[in-house]
Amino acid sequence: MNCTRKCAATGSSEVRPAGGLSRAAALRYKRGFVAAARGIPGVRRPMKHAVRPLLAAMSAVALLAACGGNNEEAAESKVLNVYNWSDYIDESVLADFQKETGIKVTYDVFDSNEVLETKLLAGSTGYDIVVPSANFLERQIKAGIFQPLDKSKLPNLANMDPALMAKVARHDPDNAHSVNYLWGTTGIGFNQTKIAERMPDAPTDSLAMFYDPAVVSKFKDCGVAVLDSPTEILGTVLIYLGKDPNSESPEDLAAAEKVLMSVRPFVKYVHSSKFIDDLANGEICLTMAWSGDVFQARDRAAESGNGIKIDFKIPREGTTMFFDMLAIPKDAKNVDNAHAFINYLMRPEVAAKNTNYVNYASFNLPAQQMVNPEILGNPAIYPTDEVKTRLQVDLAESDAFTQLLTATWTRFKAGQ
Numbered sequence: 001m002n003c004t005r006k007c008a009a010t011g012s013s014e015v016r017p018a019g020g021l022s023r024a025a026a027l028r029y030k031r032g033f034v035a036a037a038r039g040i041p042g043v044r045r046p047m048k049h050a051v052r053p054l055l056a057a058m059s060a061v062a063l064l065a066a067c068g069g070n071n072e073e074a075a076e077s078k079v080l081n082v083y084n085w086s087d088y089i090d091e092s093v094l095a096d097f098q099k100e101t102g103i104k105v106t107y108d109v110f111d112s113n114e115v116l117e118t119k120l121l122a123g124s125t126g127y128d129i130v131v132p133s134a135n136f137l138e139r140q141i142k143a144g145i146f147q148p149l150d151k152s153k154l155p156n157l158a159n160m161d162p163a164l165m166a167k168v169a170r171h172d173p174d175n176a177h178s179v180n181y182l183w184g185t186t187g188i189g190f191n192q193t194k195i196a197e198r199m200p201d202a203p204t205d206s207l208a209m210f211y212d213p214a215v216v217s218k219f220k221d222c223g224v225a226v227l228d229s230p231t232e233i234l235g236t237v238l239i240y241l242g243k244d245p246n247s248e249s250p251e252d253l254a255a256a257e258k259v260l261m262s263v264r265p266f267v268k269y270v271h272s273s274k275f276i277d278d279l280a281n282g283e284i285c286l287t288m289a290w291s292g293d294v295f296q297a298r299d300r301a302a303e304s305g306n307g308i309k310i311d312f313k314i315p316r317e318g319t320t321m322f323f324d325m326l327a328i329p330k331d332a333k334n335v336d337n338a339h340a341f342i343n344y345l346m347r348p349e350v351a352a353k354n355t356n357y358v359n360y361a362s363f364n365l366p367a368q369q370m371v372n373p374e375i376l377g378n379p380a381i382y383p384t385d386e387v388k389t390r391l392q393v394d395l396a397e398s399d400a401f402t403q404l405l406t407a408t409w410t411r412f413k414a415g416q
């Protein structure tokens with residue numbers, strides 16, 4: 001039997017064909033990226049507890065179908081391997097899709113563009129859909145990692161906001177290789193009680209919460225966490241310094257590093273998903289993190305009834321925004337199924353279900369009628385025109401700057 005990666009999970013040998021990236025393109029691209037990945041260990045995050053058993057069961061069914069069935073060819077054609085951000089889907093969407101189409105989804109998660117990019121550059125990921133942020137996708141498209149989408153198989157593209165589609169076309173010309181999944185911002189997540197106890201007049205809507213040592217030092221004892229996302233965090237530091245968040249000037253980077261090192265003693269950890277539960281259960285009181293994840297922490301605290309009140313603010317000085325894009329690697333095996341799933345995610349009721357669960361906005365216009373009013377009316381999730389003026393798009397970095405930023409980030413994480 002010519003096993004796939006799913007068979008390997010049951011102990012059979014694993015067969016991974018050569019990747020879709022040309023050797024020359026891979027080498028050219030890796031020169032810039034390997035340095036970026038060095039010193040930024042990624043993690044493959046477990047999904048939230050409620051999701052794991054369901055997905056484990058679904059994966060087990062997929063394994064049996066893919067590896068043990070009599071009609072192997074038919075079973076192979078009914079699978080789909082998705083690699084998405086952690087805490088980023090209503091798990092019932094996967095179950096519903098499988099029920100409707102018979103396509104069994106194996107769903108793995110990550111919490112770092114760098115981790116995803118390392119896998120994509122190595123090739124033969126086994127994934128049919130991956131979800132890089134648009135600035136990373138931009139350089140991955142140039143490296144030849146993705147195949148163009150067949151838009152005849154994506155009629156639900158008609159639901160997507162043309163203005164936002166035009167915005168991401170800056171990264172993916174003609175929207176040829178990607179469809180937006182969800183989008184959000186990086187901002188200030190905090191435990192309202194613990195912050196107020198320590199600093200009644202805390203500037204909770206200001207980047208000074210993190211980048212002014214006189215402020216952030218007040219919260220060291222209740223726990224401060226920062227995303228392990230060098231590009232996005234650097235963008236916010238540059239905004240705090242009144243500079244262009246996409247600056248690649250070594251002088252600006254040096255100034256930003258000085259700020260980062262000045263607050264490092266007050267930061268408990270640098271991580272991109274652990275903070276959700278920690279904020280919800282009181283292990284930390286302040287985080288620089290992604291909007292929807294902080295609202296998920298708020299929801300988890302409310303569900304547990306522990307009395308912890310969490311809030312999220314988009315900084316008054318401005319911040320960076322991200323667009324997470326569904327794309328199909330060139331060496332994907334289940335391309336039709338990938339298109340079917342992408343189209344399914346663009347159904348208004350499905351897009352609304354995900355937004356209502358994870359607290360991130362979608363491009364889907366008809367979905368808005370089904371989005372919970374408190375989410376649709378929350379300017380930190382669906383920004384008003386005034387808030388939009390404070391949001392800045394992360395552009396793709398040059399290879400040379402990525403190397404410099406990686407060195408800065410390694411020193412920041414190590415605290416030296």
Ligand code: N2P
Nearest residue numbers: 085086087088290322
């Ligand atoms: C989901 C985080 C996605 C935002 N937990 C980062 N692009």
